[in-house]
Structure formats: structure tokens, C-alpha cells
Amino acid sequence: MSSYSYSTLPSDGDNIRLLCLLPNEDEATSLHCELRNYSLQRLGIRTHLYEALSYTWGGSKNPRSIFVNKQKLDITRNLHAALLHLRDRSLERALWVDAICIDQSNFKERNNQVQLMAKIYSKAYRVIVWLGRDAADTEGALEDIRLTANTESAESRKKGINRQAILKLLRRPWFQRIWVLQEVAAARNIVMMCGSVEIEGYAFCIGLKSLKIPYATSPELQSVPSVTYLIEGAGLRSKGTPNLPKRFSLEICPIAELIDMFHTRKATDIHDKVYALLGMSSDDPGLLPNYEASWKEVFEHLVTFVLSKDVTVEASNYNQKAVIKGKGCILGQVTSVKVNERQNVIISSKNEAWHLGVEREWTLQPSAKSIREGDIVCLLQGTSKPTIVRLCTDHFAVIVLAATPLNESESTGGISKSTLQFPRDFLLVWDLEMTLGQLQVQEQYGTLTKTISRILQHPNEQLEGYLEKATRIWNIALILGDIGEYEKAEERLREAIDGYERVFGEGNPYILKSKYGLTPLSWAAGKGYNAVVKQLLEKSVDPDLKDIQKGQTPLSWAAEGGYEEVVRLLLGTGQVNVNSKDEYGRTPLRMAAEGGHEAVVKLLLGTCEVDVSSKDRNGQSPLLCAVERGHLAVVERLLQEKADVNAAAGKFGRTALQAAAEGGHLAVVERLLQEKADVNASAGKFGRTALQAAAGRGHLAIIERLLQEKADVNAAAGKFGRTALQAAAEGGHLAVVERLLQEKADVNAAAAGDSGRTALQAAAEGGHLTIVERLLQEKADVNAAAAAEEDYGRTALQAAAEGGHLAIIERLLQEKADVNAAAAGTSGRTALQAAAGRGHLAIIERLLAAEGGHLAVVERLLQEKADVNAAAAGTSGRTALQAAAGRGHLAIVQQLLQKKADVNVAVVGTSGRTAIQAAAEGGHLAIVEQLLQEKADVNAAAKYSGRTTLQAAAGGGHLAVVERLLQEKADVNAAAAYFDGRTALQAAAEGGHLAVVARLLQEKADVNAAVAGTSGRTALQAAAGGGHLAVIERLLQEKADVNAAAAERDYGRTALQAAAEGGHLAIIERLLQEKADVNAAAAGTSGRTALQAAAGGGHLAVIERLLQEKADVNAAAAGTSGRTALQAAAGRGHLTIVERLLQEKADVNAAAAAEE
Known part of the structure; x- marks a missing residue:
């Protein structure tokens, strides 16, 4: 037949x-x-x-x-x-x-x-x-769905439903095909058939809803809801359809949304990925089904219609991938996604034109590829809708081609069109084959690089091929910089740079830092890669585009590096602004001048457009930059262009002459003087003249030249008020001091500014003996006190004593320096107290002589009847004995005790410690012994902290000192009266000092005493938080209460919670052996259980152990956060812990119980 x-x-x-x-x-x-x-x-x-x-x-x-x-x-x-x-x-x-x-x-x-x-x-x-024949694994599935839908049937609820058979049925190919969408979307009446069993389409959908099938858990089931949604609505559609002369369509939604929702569905003919959706689209993409047309032609037409003719689309007949290239910008980044019947997406704006930092909520149709946290929202130039993409190796994968929020008010409204720019080159890959399951592994997209390379590279031009690849990776880095992911940007940038340098060589070894904001042209210009710059310019890139790192143009980068040929190439385009400023206000001329690049300076000046007097954000001009670094040739060029030689510049308001004098650039000083530079002009902020600047640095030749020009030798500077003599004396420049004295410099003038020091005080502090000697020959006043408060009102003797300069002290005493004079300023110290000072002016409290251990100085001062018990009059209030005891200077302590130093006097200042408390804290046993022999009070409490000597020694782990104090009947259970309220046992436990803990327990230290102060911790809690297992073991032997809770300030934690928070698994194990309550909630503001604490800290092993003990996985913190363990782990990004908690049926939708 x-x-x-x-x-x-x-x-x-x-x-x-x-x-x-x-x-x-x-x-x-x-x-x-x-x-x-x-x-x-x-x-x-x-x-x-x-x-x-x-x-x-x-x-x-x-x-x-x-x-x-x-x-x-x-x-x-x-x-x-x-x-x-x-x-x-x-x-x-x-x-x-x-x-x-x-x-x-x-x-x-x-x-x-x-x-x-x-x-x-x-x-x-x-x-x-x-749906196909009935089979053994789907037998009765359709009938079960019907019975489940029949809410009036009591028997159906009693009957056992075969869920596995139903799931098998839903995995059949019909639910995966793309044509079925249009078929059921158009239908007015639907019947579902499997073998001989039939069920109404509406009942089928109602039954599935009643079963509450978790479609999201299986990629094979995720396509079911979109089909059943269409089936359920069949009965609501009109039974008649008008005959329209134009194309017939169901008008469901635009083709872009349909493609985004359904492109991963299967079709026998690849063309049907598009043709099957045309009958549902509400817009007309201008495509008619034509199976003779190539897939490449159809696919490219579709993408161009959805996006814009401004983008370039390249597809292939052999796969379902389209490569999309175009200019664009970053709008924002997805920070949160919630999926139910729709996708609710929170997007944080990353664009000034879209209100930077503002968060927006979009409601989107479910897409074939689910949106994830971290996905990027971009807008391609010429398009009306944003695209949501995901980062891959050297490109971005398209997740949603044309994002269309269901509420138009949620869309890209509010974008400032006047400020919106499209600075980035985007390379996108839209893959219609990649299924939901495959997309779970983002790294699979890395294999697409070869596909892109085959489409985009030029095989006959190897150089251009390398350039393309490196440029793609570079653009990825720039986009990462736009969203603030700088570390990832740096990694990609290094890949791109390696690509460039493999072709063009290493070149200049200078490596730019924080390159994420650079364009390829800026980087190549900054490296001096002429060949790369030339190729990029031939590609019509913008030669004046600023980077987002510093706002520098390629010309600025080239000028900074001194690359003459690159500067010439850029100037040759006629499209660069030679006066363009970066974010610091620096022009290319200023960059070249700072680097001393005369040839580049000459090229820039040759344009006749350069502003030679332009200043940066710090007020520095090109001339000042060149002068500071001694670039004479550049200075010469700028002066020829009439740069103002006397203009004050920079944040210190210096003239060029002052800068050159300070830097010691004699030839530059000479040239500036030829241009009539004002020799006595003073700088703005610090008021220094050129002479003072040169004197402070010891530049004798420049001093000589300035004096020839009648520089004022006694002029005082501004803020510090120093004369040239004071500056030279402070720096120890003897030859300069000698020359200034020859010019009648005033030897006793006090600095007019903050310090008020004379030249003698400055030299004494610096330890410059020869200068002190020379100034004394000129009748310098040996007992003058610094006039200003900032220098603590010190005399030369006090300043020398603080620095430990014995020879200078000897010389000053010969000149009748007053040994007991107290500093007039805030320290109030005598020379004896200040002998060991360390010289950190106005930053830290001046250290005392005894503290610094300068025995010879102390002996010399005591010979001069220095007051051994005088307390510093200022904020420290310490005596010499207290200072020496704290630093362990035994010989000085002994010497002071011989002079009847008071052993029990408390520091008048902020610490309130006695000498023995200071020695015990430092672990100085010999000094403790010495002080005990002098009847030091072993149980005296420090005035402000309230700590006893025993507590101080225990906290430091000083066993020998603890032993000695116990022999003297130190109170083992005394609590610090103020501050932390700790006993000696608690202090030792917190520090993990096992030997001290054991010794105190022998003396009947109370193992369960709670800290009386703000924390309220017991010794066990303190040791658990610090991870001290051996101490824990010892305390448990003494019946420490394993479930005691700390006070509010320590968040009311038990020892178990403290150990869980710190991730101390061995301690957790030991406490659980002692029946620690695994589900106890902290009594304080946190209210956390041990499981919540461990989850927040990312301690997986601890989580595992607590779950073995039946820790409640869904308990909410009782305190201010109200978070569950899952919320705590998710909030800190601990993915493995989230996975583990989900295995234990953690409630993924639980809301934090508290307002947070």
C-alpha cells in the first residue's frame, strides 16, 4: 500500500x-x-x-x-x-x-x-x-490527584496518596516542552489524560495545590508551576475569539518576558524556542515562522529586537548561545531574593544617576534561570529595560535579558538621564540551553570562554587576539570596581595585565596599585606601552576617558610616568584636555613636573594651552612640585613660562624658595633668587622663612647664600614660633648654630609658638652636648622654663633628665640649674621624676627618670638633694618609687628606699596604685620582696581600679609573686572594689594561668564566686571564653557550677555558650560531660543558645557536637535579635553551616522574633 x-x-x-x-x-x-x-x-x-x-x-x-x-x-x-x-x-x-x-x-x-x-x-x-500511557511507577497518580482535589470526599483524605507516583508523572517530558505552553494558554477547556484515566484540567491543578509539592527542590519539577498556572486559568477565558485581520496572539506578555521565563524548555527543532512563544506575545518582534531561515538569523533578530540595534549580537547555527556586546553601565546589585509565585528582589543602587545606595524592591515573573543574591543589574546603551547578569570567567551570563517589574513604578524610574553615562564595555552570553540544574554550578560558564574566543578573536592577528582577551578580563575588573568588589577586581586585573605583558614584555617594572578603576588605555599609558596605546587609539577608544580610581586621564598617567612618546600619541589625537584634573586636582603638567620629566613638560607647554599656575587640592603648583624635588631643568622651563616665583602654594603655604631651601637644593635656590624670590617671606601655616627651613635641616651652604641676601636671622616662625637658631639647635646642627651666632642670633629668645622653648631647651632635649656648651658660652639662661603649655613648661634640666642625657645634666648643674624646680606645665614633674622620659612630646605621658632606669641620673640628682617623695604635679601623680617599681628597676628602688621613699603612698593620679601593686602587676619578685621588707601593705586596694596586689599578680600569671603574697596573708577571695570586680581566681582563670589557679584553690579560693563588677562572670565562664581547657578541668574538679549564667554585661552567658561562641570544641565536649544545658538561653540581652552562638561564629564542628546533644535547631534567641541558628549563620555567610542546619530541618522561612 x-x-x-x-x-x-x-x-x-x-x-x-x-x-x-x-x-x-x-x-x-x-x-x-x-x-x-x-x-x-x-x-x-x-x-x-x-x-x-x-x-x-x-x-x-x-x-x-x-x-x-x-x-x-x-x-x-x-x-x-x-x-x-x-x-x-x-x-x-x-x-x-x-x-x-x-x-x-x-x-x-x-x-x-x-x-x-x-x-x-x-x-x-x-x-x-x-501525558502518555499509564506505567507501573505512575499507576493511579492521576486518580490520586483527582481525589485530593475533591474536598467533599472524606474518604479521599483517608486514602493513602502515592506521592512518588505523582512526582514521577510530573517528571514526564510533556511538562518540559515549550510548545505545550501556548497550547494550554490558548485552551478554553482542558482535559488531562494518562492512559485511560481522565481528569479535568482545573481539578488537576487544585489537586496539585492541595499536595503542596516542593517544586523548587528539584530542577525537573521547577517547570511545572508555570504550566499548571495556565491550565487553571482555562475556564476563565472567553469561549469565543474574534477573527482579527492582523496576526493572532494571546497577548499574554511581551516576547522578552516570555523568553526570560521559558527559554530553557525543550523543543525538537531549535527554531521552536522562539516560534512557540510568538502566539503568546503582546508585542510584534517582526518574526514569522520560517524553518528555512538559519537559527543564527532568527536568534540574532530576536535579541536585537528585545535589546536594541545599538548592541552587537553574534550567534551560531550550532548551539543556542548568543554573544552580546555593547556599551552600558551598572545600575545596582541584587542583595536579597525571595521566591514564591513571583521573584521578589531587593536591588542596591550602585549608580549616582539612580540614587547611589538606595535599595529598591522589584517583583518579577519567575525566570527560567533564578535570580540570585550578588547578581548584577546593568543597562545597555539604547535599551529600555535593564538586564540581570551573573559574573563568569571573562564575560557575564544573562539571567534575565529584559527585566520587567510587574509594577511599572518599581522599574528604572528615577534615573537621571542627564547624568547617566555608559562607560563600560559589556560582553554578555545568553545561553538558551543551560538548564536550571546546570546553572547551580556557576563555574560551568567558564567553558564558554572558548566559544567566545572562536567567535570574537581574529585568528590571523595573534596580537589583536591577545589584546581582545586581556581587554575582556579588564572590563570585568572595571565592572567589579563599579559594584565595590575591589579584591575580585584586583584578581581579574592581574590576569589582564599578565595577558598584555606576555605580548608586549614587562617594560617598566613600575606596578600600579589599586588598578581596578583603570581603563586599558590608562593602564597602557601609565606603563609606557606605545604599541598598546597605538592599537587602542586605532580602535577609536576615548583618549580622554577618566578612570574611576583617581579620575586620571590617559594623558595624566603617561605624564606621571614620563613617557614622551605616549604623550605625543595622545596629544596627536586632538581630543585630550591638557588641563584635565584628577580627583586630587592634579593636572598632567603637575604630574610631569613632580617626576622631573622635562621632555614631557616641554611637550605640554608646547600646546600653548597649559595653565602653568594651576594648583591641586593641596594648593601645590607645578613649580612647587618641581622645586621640592630639585628638578632644576623643569624649574627653568616653568620660569620661562612666567610661573610666579613668590606665590604661596601647598597646604603649608610655602613659596618655591622655602621649599628649595628645606630640601637643600642649592642650584634651585640660586635660580629662584635670580628671579627675585623674596628671601624673608614667611610660609602661611607654619610661618617659616627660607632661612629657618634651611637651618632646621642643617643646609649650611644655603644658609650662607640666604644670609648674603640679608635674610633676617632673628625672625620667628608662625605656629612653632622658632627662630633659625632654635631650629638648628633642635636638629643638632652645630656649624649652622655657629654661623647664626656670628650673625647675632638671640640666644635666649623663646619660641613664640606652641612650644615656647629656647635654643638651650631644644638642644638639651635632643642630647646635643656641644651645642649646649656653645649656647652656655653665649650666656644662655640655664633655668628658663619653656613659656608654652604644650612643652609642659620644662627647664633645660628637666628636658635632659627626661631623655636620660647625663653629660648635659652634669653641665647644666655646673651652671646652677635648679634641681627641684617643677615643670610649670601640665606634667608638674621635677627633674628626678622626668629623668627617664622617652621624649614622645604631646602624645604620651612623660615617663619618669626612675621608670626609665637611668640610675646614674637618679644618683646625680639625689646628690643635689632632689625630693625623693615628691609626686608629679600633673595627671600621672606618680612618685619616683612607683615609677621605678612598675618598670622593675631594682637598683633605683633600693636607692630611693635608702632615701626614705614612702613605700605605701598611693599614686595621686589616675591609677591610684601603690609601689607594690605596680611591681606585682609587672611580676617583679625582687622588688615585691624589697617592698614587703619595708612593710608595704599587701592587701591595700588601688584607689581607682580597686585591685589588690594579689589580683594584679594573678591576672599576669606571676606565680612566684602570688606565692610570696600568700605567705604574707594576702586575702585570696577579695574582689576588686571597682572597675571589673574580679577575684584573684577569676583573673587567673581568664588569663589561662593554670599554676596560679591551682595555687589559689589550695588556699580555698571560692570557685563559684561571680565577678562583683560589670561582667558577673565566674572563673569557669572566664576560662571557657578564653579556651583554657586545663583550667576548666581543674575548676570542674572543685565543683564549679557548669550552668551558672553571667550577668547582663557579659550577655548572661553560661560557660557552654561562651565556649561555643569561641569555637572551643574540646571545652564544649568537657562541659557536656558535666551535663551542661545545651538549650539554655543566655540570660542577658543576647538571649542566645550555644547553637546560635556557634552558628554566628561559623564553628561547624561545634554545631555538629551540639546537634548530637539534641540542640533545638529552630529555637529563636530570647534577647534583642530573636534570631535562630539558621538566621545567625546566614547573616554571617557561613554556607556549610546553613547546609548542615537545613539537613536538620531548620525552618527556612522563620522570621527573627525580635524587631530586627
């Missing part, structure tokens, strides 16, 4: 073929049918009396035959099974079945009929969804 031969359909009207399935009572008899032409325009808007079949073709192997108009036609086994079940025993059945009603070998007919498919399914009085 011959195979069936199709006749041509009439060309006028919407003509289709209908399959008349002939009846037969014998189910084993072959299928016989007739094909009849039919016009969809016959009945106007009414529904037609035929049924449309929605099914999957199935495999083409082992086809089955039917007879059409008595001629044989082969069909797939799945379609054959469907027709067998649909054949009636008595009546004909009119069906539309695409595989039979369309001549599949006729491309022209296929093109025309595919355009009618939405209308065919919408005109049918019923659509039959054939």
Missing part, C-alpha cells in the same frame, strides 16, 4: 486540516482516519467542534502505522497510543494533531500552520493533554 500523500491546502482564509478518527469496537484493529480541509473562519467567533491534542512526539524509532484516507502514514509510538485511547467505539472524533494535520515535509506549509497554532488551540472546544 502506498504512503499517504498530502494535498495542498487552499491559500485563502485560515485553512487547516482536521483528523477524523474513525470508530471501531475492536481495540486491536488498526487506526483508520480521514483528513479533511477546514476553515477556522467558518463560525466567526464561536468555538469549533473539534478537539486539539497537546502531547510530545516521542522518539522516532520503531514508528507505528495508521491509515489516512486508506493510505499508510507512519507516526510515533506515543502519538499512536494517544489515538488508540481517543478512538470511540461508535462515533467519529474530530481532532487536530500537528504531526498528522501539517505536512511536516513542506516547509512553506509548516511556516503558515505554525502561525495559526495559537488560533487552532483557542478555537477548539477542548484541548486534550496526553
Whole structure:
């Protein structure tokens, strides 16, 4: 018998073929049918009396035959099974079945009929969804769904539902196919069939809803909800459809949204990824089904329509990937995603034009690829809708091509069009093949790099190929910089730089730092890579584009590096602003002048457009920059261009002459004086003249030259008020001091500024003996006190004593320096107290002589009847004995005790310690012994901290000192009266000092005493928090209370909670052996359990152990946060812990109980 031969359909009207399935009572008899032409325009808007079949073709192997108009036609086994079940025993059945009603070998007919498919399914009085034969693993599934939907059936609730069979049914291919979307979306009445069982489409959906199937947990099931949503709505659609002269469409939503939602669905012919959605689109992409057109042509047309003609799209006939290139900008980044029937997305703006930092909430349709936290929202130039992308190796994967918030007010409204710029080059890959399951592993996108390379690289031009690849990675780095992910940007940048340098060589070894904001042109210009710069300029890149790192242009980078040829190339474009300023206000001329690049300075000046007097944000001019560094040739060029030689510049308001004098640049000083530089001009902020600047640095030759120009030798500077003599004396420059004295410099002038020091005081503090000697020869006043408070009102003797300069002290005493004079300023110290000072002016408290250990100085001062018990009059209030005891200077302590130093006097100042408390804290046993022999009070409490000597020694772990104090009956259970309220045992436990803990316990220290102060911790809690297992063991032997809670200030933690927070697994194990309460909540403001504490800290091993002890995984913190362990772990980004807690059925939707 011959195979069936199709006749041509009439060309006028919407003509289709209908399959008349002939009846037969014998189910084993072959299928016989007739094909009849039919016009969809016959009945106007009414529904037609035929049924449309929605099914999957199935495999083409082992086809089955039917007879059409008595001629044989082969069909797939799945379609054959469907027709067998649909054949009636008595009546004909009119069906539309695409595989039979369309001549599949006729491309022209296929093109025309595919355009009618939405209308065919919408005109049918019923659509039959054939899910396939019933099978052992799906037996009864459809009936179970029906029974579940029947809420009135009490028996159905008692009957056991076979959920596995239902899940198997939902995994059948029909739910994965793309054509079924249009078929059920157009239908007015739907019946679901599996084998011989039928169920109404609405009941099918209601039943599935009642079962509450977790579709999100399986990639194979994630496509089900979108289909059932369309099936459920069938009954609400109009039963009539108007005959429209234009193209027929269901008008569901724009093609862009349809593609984003459904492009991962399966199709036998790749063209159907697009054609199957045209009948549902509310816009017209200008595409008609044409199976003779190449896939490349169809795909590129679609992407260009959705985005813009401003983007470049390159696709292939051999895969479903499109490479999209275009200019664009970052709008924001996804910070949160919640998925129910929609995707609720929080986006943080990363663009000034979209209100930087503002968070927006978008509600989006569910997309084929789920949006994730960290995804990037960008806007390509020329497009009306943003694109959501995800970072890959050297490109971005498209997640949502055209994001369309359901509420238009949520969209990109509020963007300032006037300030919106598109500075970035985007390379996007849109992959219609990548399934939801595959997308779970983001690294798979790395394999696309080869595909991109094949499309984009130029095989005959290796140099350009390397440049393209490196530039792609570079652009990724720039975009990462835009969203603030600087560390990742740096990594990508290093990859790009390696690519450039493999081709062009290392070049200058100078490596730019924090390069994330650089454009490739800026980087190449800053490295002096002429070849790269030339190629990039030939590619029409913007030669004046500023980077986002410092706001520098390529010209500025090249000028900074001194790359003459690159500067010439950039100037040659005629498109660069030679006076462009970076974010620090620096121009290319200023950069070149600072680097001493004369050739570049000459090129820039040669444009006749450069502002030679331009100042940066710190007020520095090109001339000042060149002068500071002694670049004479550059200075010469700038002076020829009439740079102002006397202009004050920089944050200190210096003139060029002052800067040159300070730097010791004699030739530059000479040149500036030739230009009539003002020799006595004073700098703004510090008021120094050129002479003072040179004197402070010891530049004798410059001093000589300035004096020749009548520089004022006694002029005082501004803030510090120093004369040139004081500056030279402070720096120890004897030759300069000598020369200034020859010019009648005033030897006793006090600095007019903050210090008020004379030259003698300055030299004494610095230890410059020869200068002190020279100044004394000139009758310098040996007992003058510094006039200003900032220098603590010290005399030269006090200053020398603080620095430990014995020879100078000796010399000053010979000149009758007053040994007991107290400093007039805030310290109030005598020379004896200040002898060991360390010289940190105005930063730390001056250290005393005894503290510094300068024994010889102390001895010399005591010979001069220094007051041994005088307390410093200032803020420290310490005596010499207290200072020496704290630093362990035994010899000095002994000497002071011989002079009857008071052993029990407390510091008058902020610490209130006695000498023995200071020695005990430092662990100085010999000094403690010495003081005890002098009847030091062993139980005296420090005035302000309230600590006893024993507590101080225990906290430091000084066992020998503790032992000695216990021999003297130190109170082992005394609590610090103020401050922390700790006992000696608590202090030792916190520090992990096991030997001290053991010794105190021998003396009956109270193991369960709670700190009386702010923390309220016991010794056990203190040791647990510090991770001191051996101490824990010892305390437990003494019956320490394992479940005691600390006070409010320590968050009310038990020892177990403290150990969990610190991740101390061994201690957790030991405390659990002692029946520590695993679910106890902290009594204080945190209210956390041990599990919550460990989750927040990321301690997986501790989590595991606590779960073994039945820790409550869903308990909410009782305190201010109210967070569960899952929330605590998620908030800190501890992914492995989140995974573990989810395995224990942690409630993923629980809300924090507190306001937070």
C-alpha cells in the first residue's frame, strides 16, 4: 500500500486540516482516519467542534502505522497510543494533531500552520493533554490527584496518596516542552489524560495545590508551576475569539518576558524556542515562522529586537548561545531574593544617576534561570529595560535579558538621564540551553570562554587576539570596581595585565596599585606601552576617558610616568584636555613636573594651552612640585613660562624658595633668587622663612647664600614660633648654630609658638652636648622654663633628665640649674621624676627618670638633694618609687628606699596604685620582696581600679609573686572594689594561668564566686571564653557550677555558650560531660543558645557536637535579635553551616522574633 500523500491546502482564509478518527469496537484493529480541509473562519467567533491534542512526539524509532484516507502514514509510538485511547467505539472524533494535520515535509506549509497554532488551540472546544500511557511507577497518580482535589470526599483524605507516583508523572517530558505552553494558554477547556484515566484540567491543578509539592527542590519539577498556572486559568477565558485581520496572539506578555521565563524548555527543532512563544506575545518582534531561515538569523533578530540595534549580537547555527556586546553601565546589585509565585528582589543602587545606595524592591515573573543574591543589574546603551547578569570567567551570563517589574513604578524610574553615562564595555552570553540544574554550578560558564574566543578573536592577528582577551578580563575588573568588589577586581586585573605583558614584555617594572578603576588605555599609558596605546587609539577608544580610581586621564598617567612618546600619541589625537584634573586636582603638567620629566613638560607647554599656575587640592603648583624635588631643568622651563616665583602654594603655604631651601637644593635656590624670590617671606601655616627651613635641616651652604641676601636671622616662625637658631639647635646642627651666632642670633629668645622653648631647651632635649656648651658660652639662661603649655613648661634640666642625657645634666648643674624646680606645665614633674622620659612630646605621658632606669641620673640628682617623695604635679601623680617599681628597676628602688621613699603612698593620679601593686602587676619578685621588707601593705586596694596586689599578680600569671603574697596573708577571695570586680581566681582563670589557679584553690579560693563588677562572670565562664581547657578541668574538679549564667554585661552567658561562641570544641565536649544545658538561653540581652552562638561564629564542628546533644535547631534567641541558628549563620555567610542546619530541618522561612 502506498504512503499517504498530502494535498495542498487552499491559500485563502485560515485553512487547516482536521483528523477524523474513525470508530471501531475492536481495540486491536488498526487506526483508520480521514483528513479533511477546514476553515477556522467558518463560525466567526464561536468555538469549533473539534478537539486539539497537546502531547510530545516521542522518539522516532520503531514508528507505528495508521491509515489516512486508506493510505499508510507512519507516526510515533506515543502519538499512536494517544489515538488508540481517543478512538470511540461508535462515533467519529474530530481532532487536530500537528504531526498528522501539517505536512511536516513542506516547509512553506509548516511556516503558515505554525502561525495559526495559537488560533487552532483557542478555537477548539477542548484541548486534550496526553501525558502518555499509564506505567507501573505512575499507576493511579492521576486518580490520586483527582481525589485530593475533591474536598467533599472524606474518604479521599483517608486514602493513602502515592506521592512518588505523582512526582514521577510530573517528571514526564510533556511538562518540559515549550510548545505545550501556548497550547494550554490558548485552551478554553482542558482535559488531562494518562492512559485511560481522565481528569479535568482545573481539578488537576487544585489537586496539585492541595499536595503542596516542593517544586523548587528539584530542577525537573521547577517547570511545572508555570504550566499548571495556565491550565487553571482555562475556564476563565472567553469561549469565543474574534477573527482579527492582523496576526493572532494571546497577548499574554511581551516576547522578552516570555523568553526570560521559558527559554530553557525543550523543543525538537531549535527554531521552536522562539516560534512557540510568538502566539503568546503582546508585542510584534517582526518574526514569522520560517524553518528555512538559519537559527543564527532568527536568534540574532530576536535579541536585537528585545535589546536594541545599538548592541552587537553574534550567534551560531550550532548551539543556542548568543554573544552580546555593547556599551552600558551598572545600575545596582541584587542583595536579597525571595521566591514564591513571583521573584521578589531587593536591588542596591550602585549608580549616582539612580540614587547611589538606595535599595529598591522589584517583583518579577519567575525566570527560567533564578535570580540570585550578588547578581548584577546593568543597562545597555539604547535599551529600555535593564538586564540581570551573573559574573563568569571573562564575560557575564544573562539571567534575565529584559527585566520587567510587574509594577511599572518599581522599574528604572528615577534615573537621571542627564547624568547617566555608559562607560563600560559589556560582553554578555545568553545561553538558551543551560538548564536550571546546570546553572547551580556557576563555574560551568567558564567553558564558554572558548566559544567566545572562536567567535570574537581574529585568528590571523595573534596580537589583536591577545589584546581582545586581556581587554575582556579588564572590563570585568572595571565592572567589579563599579559594584565595590575591589579584591575580585584586583584578581581579574592581574590576569589582564599578565595577558598584555606576555605580548608586549614587562617594560617598566613600575606596578600600579589599586588598578581596578583603570581603563586599558590608562593602564597602557601609565606603563609606557606605545604599541598598546597605538592599537587602542586605532580602535577609536576615548583618549580622554577618566578612570574611576583617581579620575586620571590617559594623558595624566603617561605624564606621571614620563613617557614622551605616549604623550605625543595622545596629544596627536586632538581630543585630550591638557588641563584635565584628577580627583586630587592634579593636572598632567603637575604630574610631569613632580617626576622631573622635562621632555614631557616641554611637550605640554608646547600646546600653548597649559595653565602653568594651576594648583591641586593641596594648593601645590607645578613649580612647587618641581622645586621640592630639585628638578632644576623643569624649574627653568616653568620660569620661562612666567610661573610666579613668590606665590604661596601647598597646604603649608610655602613659596618655591622655602621649599628649595628645606630640601637643600642649592642650584634651585640660586635660580629662584635670580628671579627675585623674596628671601624673608614667611610660609602661611607654619610661618617659616627660607632661612629657618634651611637651618632646621642643617643646609649650611644655603644658609650662607640666604644670609648674603640679608635674610633676617632673628625672625620667628608662625605656629612653632622658632627662630633659625632654635631650629638648628633642635636638629643638632652645630656649624649652622655657629654661623647664626656670628650673625647675632638671640640666644635666649623663646619660641613664640606652641612650644615656647629656647635654643638651650631644644638642644638639651635632643642630647646635643656641644651645642649646649656653645649656647652656655653665649650666656644662655640655664633655668628658663619653656613659656608654652604644650612643652609642659620644662627647664633645660628637666628636658635632659627626661631623655636620660647625663653629660648635659652634669653641665647644666655646673651652671646652677635648679634641681627641684617643677615643670610649670601640665606634667608638674621635677627633674628626678622626668629623668627617664622617652621624649614622645604631646602624645604620651612623660615617663619618669626612675621608670626609665637611668640610675646614674637618679644618683646625680639625689646628690643635689632632689625630693625623693615628691609626686608629679600633673595627671600621672606618680612618685619616683612607683615609677621605678612598675618598670622593675631594682637598683633605683633600693636607692630611693635608702632615701626614705614612702613605700605605701598611693599614686595621686589616675591609677591610684601603690609601689607594690605596680611591681606585682609587672611580676617583679625582687622588688615585691624589697617592698614587703619595708612593710608595704599587701592587701591595700588601688584607689581607682580597686585591685589588690594579689589580683594584679594573678591576672599576669606571676606565680612566684602570688606565692610570696600568700605567705604574707594576702586575702585570696577579695574582689576588686571597682572597675571589673574580679577575684584573684577569676583573673587567673581568664588569663589561662593554670599554676596560679591551682595555687589559689589550695588556699580555698571560692570557685563559684561571680565577678562583683560589670561582667558577673565566674572563673569557669572566664576560662571557657578564653579556651583554657586545663583550667576548666581543674575548676570542674572543685565543683564549679557548669550552668551558672553571667550577668547582663557579659550577655548572661553560661560557660557552654561562651565556649561555643569561641569555637572551643574540646571545652564544649568537657562541659557536656558535666551535663551542661545545651538549650539554655543566655540570660542577658543576647538571649542566645550555644547553637546560635556557634552558628554566628561559623564553628561547624561545634554545631555538629551540639546537634548530637539534641540542640533545638529552630529555637529563636530570647534577647534583642530573636534570631535562630539558621538566621545567625546566614547573616554571617557561613554556607556549610546553613547546609548542615537545613539537613536538620531548620525552618527556612522563620522570621527573627525580635524587631530586627
